[in-house]
Amino acid sequence: MPGAEQAVIEAFRRGEAVDGPAIAEYEQRFGEYHGTQSATATSYGRMAFYYILRALDLEPGSEIIFPALTFWVIPEIARRAGLKPVFVDVDPSTFNIDPEKIEERVTTRTRAIVPTHLYGQPCDMNAILPIAEKHNLVVIEDCAQAAGARYRGRLVGTFGAASIFSFQMLKGINTYGGGMAVTNDALIGARVRELAAREPPQSRGELLKRFGTGLVARALVSPKGFTFWGFPMQAIASLFGHYDLSRFVWEKIRSLQPFPKSYHRRYSNAQAILGLRALANLDKFNTRSRAHALTLTRGLADSRSVLTPKVIDGAEHVYYQYCVYISDPERAGRRAIRRGVDFETTHVDVCSTMPLFKEFAVHCPGAEETAQALQLPVYSRLRDSDVELTSQIDQLVLRINNRVRSAEYLFPAPAEIRLFRRLDRGVSGRRSDLDRRRRDVWCRFAGLATDHSGRSDWRFSRGSDLFLCRS
DSSP: OTTHHHHHHHHHHHTOSSSOTHHHHHHHHHHHHHTOSEEEEESBHHHHHHHHHHHHTOOTTOEEEEESEEOTHHHHHHHHTTOEEEEEOBOTTTOSBOGGGTGGGOOTTEEEEOOBOGGGOOOOHHHHHHHHHHTTOEEEEEOTTOTTOEETTEETTSSSSEEEEEOOTTSSSOSSSBEEEEESOHHHHHHHHHHHHHSOOOOHHHHHHHHHHHHHHHHHHSHHHIIIIIHHHHHHHHTSSOOOGGGGGSOOOOOOSSOOGGGSOOOOHHHHHHHHHHHHHHHHHHHHHHHHHHHHHHHTTTOTTEEOOOOOTTEEOOOSSEEEEESSHHHHHHHHHHTTOOOEEOOOEEGGGOGGGGGGOOOOHHHHHGGGEEEEOOOTTSOHHHHHHHHHHHHHHHHHHHOOOOEEEEOSSSSSEEEEEEOOTTOOSOOOBOOHHHHHHHHHHHTOOBOSSOOOEEEESSOOSEEEEEO
């Protein structure tokens, strides 16, 4: 944002980098934006969650429900607070918790549920809230990736007893770290504020390091930065196979016992100055991201080997990530990076399969399916021309990926998806079905019915990969 860095420099010069009036103002405006009574700034979004759990004073060993697909830190924070994470499968078409799977995981020990509005898409709160009310569960919304998103006209973070937001780099509001605990419950709000105020302030040196490393990292992931270092490195790596180099910059998965020193810090005035500016522009940023997503969706509409993001009814997606399913994602990713477009693998964790949570392991096929998704760039800093170029390259890559010359379809009945099949290149005739579960996942994603009994005759001159067959 123009002038943001200069405003931070001026705060350091005035001696108001660590503490100052911007913190209280940012909390007030954040609460007003969401129409809530209390908003408390914290060192991290995860610490906002920890303070909320402490404020609820849940009995040790109580169960708390999480989507199986979420950032590993959040269920680890619950465990650190003496609670038991319980994982529920997600709908792979939306990446959010599947409301139909929640009740089967509720027990007499369950006390709370954490709907995570993943990748900027709101959860189906109209389905989740009645379940929570029926079983007397506290709803804590995880809005780390969805600041400004709306469900049926209402901002996320305003449906439950409390909610958390994150201000890490690349989030809708970036203050180089930090978070916010939001609630309409006066007792929870007072307790969270008390816990946050107990933490020592950040030192001037810690703040200088925070902003210095943040600015360097932001420059490296900018379009220009990607051009000069990300693209050459990944393009060369793609010649030797599929390598996700970005995994080296993500936080190491580990136990959080004890908490790192940086967790026990207060939010700073310099960060709040950035937060005020970002909050004032949040809706504009989200509008640009949605416009970029629409450009990609329109550009990829005719590609039969890609499934673009599904938005649930009543949701206003903010596209923290634009996630797609592509046939042969590794090959598509290698071809895209050689043309200057980064098809990233997703970086949210399937916690139900992680060694860190082996004692809570459960089979969640929907969450496991999402590991095949890729994310395309649509963030607000991109120029419209960048997105148009990205869309054109995506279409080219997917056309190459398909290698389809001609096909005829004979369906026994109309208006249904009948079959997914993988055909060996250069071979004509019928081939066995793909695994039924995967086929159903993709059919649900497309919002169409499946029919396991129907027959379909295929005749290909040449073909490979995965095909969606519609009448």
